[in-house]
Amino acid sequence: MNRNEIVEGFKGGAIVALSSAPFAVLFGAVAVDNGLNLPEVALMSATVYAGASQLVGIELFGQYVAAWLVVLSIFAVNFRHVLYSAALTRYLTHFSLGQKLLAFFLLIDPQFAETVRRAESGKTITLEWYLAFAAVIYVPWLTFSVIGAAFGSMIGDPRVWAIDVLLPLYFLGIVVGFRRKPGFYPVVAASFIGSVLGYQFVGSPWHVSIGAAFGVLVAALLPLSPPPGTKTAKAGHS
Amino acid sequence: MNFALDPATAWLIIAAAVATYLTRVGGYVLITRMSTIPPRLEAALNAVPAAVLTTLCAPAFFNGGLDIKLAMLVALVVSLKYPGLIMLAAGWATAMLCRHAFGL
Numbered sequence: 001m002n003r004n005e006i007v008e009g010f011k012g013g014a015i016v017a018l019s020s021a022p023f024a025v026l027f028g029a030v031a032v033d034n035g036l037n038l039p040e041v042a043l044m045s046a047t048v049y050a051g052a053s054q055l056v057g058i059e060l061f062g063q064y065v066a067a068w069l070v071v072l073s074i075f076a077v078n079f080r081h082v083l084y085s086a087a088l089t090r091y092l093t094h095f096s097l098g099q100k101l102l103a104f105f106l107l108i109d110p111q112f113a114e115t116v117r118r119a120e121s122g123k124t125i126t127l128e129w130y131l132a133f134a135a136v137i138y139v140p141w142l143t144f145s146v147i148g149a150a151f152g153s154m155i156g157d158p159r160v161w162a163i164d165v166l167l168p169l170y171f172l173g174i175v176v177g178f179r180r181k182p183g184f185y186p187v188v189a190a191s192f193i194g195s196v197l198g199y200q201f202v203g204s205p206w207h208v209s210i211g212a213a214f215g216v217l218v219a220a221l222l223p224l225s226p227p228p229g230t231k232t233a234k235a236g237h238s
Numbered sequence: 239m240n241f242a243l244d245p246a247t248a249w250l251i252i253a254a255a256v257a258t259y260l261t262r263v264g265g266y267v268l269i270t271r272m273s274t275i276p277p278r279l280e281a282a283l284n285a286v287p288a289a290v291l292t293t294l295c296a297p298a299f300f301n302g303g304l305d306i307k308l309a310m311l312v313a314l315v316v317s318l319k320y321p322g323l324i325m326l327a328a329g330w331a332t333a334m335l336c337r338h339a340f341g342l
Contacts, residue, residue: 049255061250071254088266116287169313169330172310182281183285191289196296207293211290224277
């Protein structure tokens with residue numbers, strides 16, 4: 001057990017827990033509004049554990065859409081996680097199979113982003129750090145969903161305290177942190193255009209998959225940079 | 239409030255959880271089935287963080303009001319020099335100022 005790793009995990013995850021708490025409360029409140037009760041809200045936050053798709057699912061619950069369509073929509077919204085687990089596999093090779101299966105269950109957007117950032121800064125991803133980071137997000141996510149379900153009508157407009165800007169800002173900061181990676185600017189430009197077009201013409205949440213596809217495709221088509229590990233590739237990293 | 243799980247709803251939630259988990263292990267299953275990873279696939283995987291996270295903030299910027307646009311621009315400039323928490327605070331303060339002092 002490495003205490004330092006656990007402390008670092010807790011610290012990193014605490015920021016995420018704080019900025020996602022309002023969304024957990026919002027989810028709980030909206031879920032109750034759409035006919036779920038408190039244990040069902042808890043079950044969903046505990047097992048699905050994916051903010052955006054939980055809200056999409058809840059929207060559809062309220063409209064009496066066929067069950068398979070609800071599940072398919074949630075699958076589509078979460079499709080980006082396929083890319084996450086594929087990209088993360090190389091950093092988790094020292095985990096046992098059971099540890100990997102647990103790690104992938106907890107693989108939400110910030111967990112993926114921070115794990116990549118940590119691994120690229122040269123640190124080994126330890127199970128202690130990964131689970132500490134996850135736990136300090138998972139437990140509040142579940143707790144605040146239940147609080148939202150219980151006291152949903154009491155929360156006011158998140159705009160008053162500018163809570164709605166926190167998550168976009170958080171993700172923006174992480175994107176900026178990747179700016180020295182090869183192909184960063186064309187990839188980000190393609191994702192930006194793809195997601196904005198997707199948002200306008202197809203609608204949320206499909207813009208995430210569309211934008212990601214644009215960016216990843218551009219990265220695959222760009223001239224290949226020297227393989228990582230060679231001196232020239234490392235020189236650009238901070 | 240009713241505190242009993244409705245079986246149909248519970249099963250639907252479990253199915254949604256399974257679908258979500260499949261996406262979270264799917265990439266792992268696919269990538270470990272390949273003996274070697276082609277360089278272009280590797281380049282694509284390297285781009286996943288920047289590509290996906292951009293889509294999570296681009297529409298907020300593009301469709302948001304002047305308050306959100308200014309907050310994100312300030313945060314962008316601050317993030318070039320300062321760590322995440324300061325960037326978050328600067329963007330948040332900008333949004334608060336825009337909304338409460340300038341009525342944007």
